[in-house]
Amino acid sequence: MQWTKQSEQTVYGNRWFTVNLADVELPDGRHLDHFLIRMRPVAIATVVNEANEVLLLWRHRFITDSWGWELAAGVVEDGEDIAVAAAREMEEETGWRPGPLRHLMSVEPSNGLTDARHHIYWSDEGTYIGHPQDDFESDRREWVPLKLVPDMVGRGEVPAANMAAALLMLHHLRLGQDAR
Numbered sequence: 063m064q065w066t067k068q069s070e071q072t073v074y075g076n077r078w079f080t081v082n083l084a085d086v087e088l089p090d091g092r093h094l095d096h097f098l099i100r101m102r103p104v105a106i107a108t109v110v111n112e113a114n115e116v117l118l119l120w121r122h123r124f125i126t127d128s129w130g131w132e133l134a135a136g137v138v139e140d141g142e143d144i145a146v147a148a149a150r151e152m153e154e155e156t157g158w159r160p161g162p163l164r165h166l167m168s169v170e171p172s173n174g175l176t177d178a179r180h181h182i183y184w185s186d187e188g189t190y191i192g193h194p195q196d197d198f199e200s201d202r203r204e205w206v207p208l209k210l211v212p213d214m215v216g217r218g219e220v221p222a223a224n225m226a227a228a229l230l231m232l233h234h235l236r237l238g239q240d241a242r
């Protein structure tokens with residue numbers, strides 16, 4: 063069963079997103095108005111060190127009034143390579159410059175409302191370059207053992223679905239059967 067967009071118009075826009083209203087035709091011929099948010103791509107990065115610890119940020123999200131562990135993330139600028147943006151965000155938010163990045167996954171965190179795509183990268187090496195430029199983004203930055211990730215996700219300490227998926231994938235890739 064496929065819905066078909068007949069038209070779409072912008073209701074509001076700024077440099078980060080646009081709010082649009084679409085006329086959508088349902089398979090039975092009925093039409094409905096559907097609001098959607100068009101967003102720039104998001105680049106996300108982290109490092110997993112030799113001790114199988116992952117670099118995380120503990121931060122507050124005012125929109126949901128919740129605290130949780132996250133990976134460094136931000137919007138990809140016009141013309142910027144996604145992996146370069148991921149490395150930039152990690153450096154700005156953590157003070158760590160990642161080694162060569164590998165693509166871990168891309169997800170659509172809320173595809174019933176937005177076209178946002180989050181591209182997640184990781185490295186197994188990083189270099190501390192100093193205090194983070196964007197230290198206001200998080201309360202603290204910590205190396206957290208990957209073996210703790212499943213329980214952290216289960217307790218709700220990683221509330222963002224994209225972050226939980228990425229951390230669980232890293233847990234699986236790095237620890238696999240050893241985690242049991």
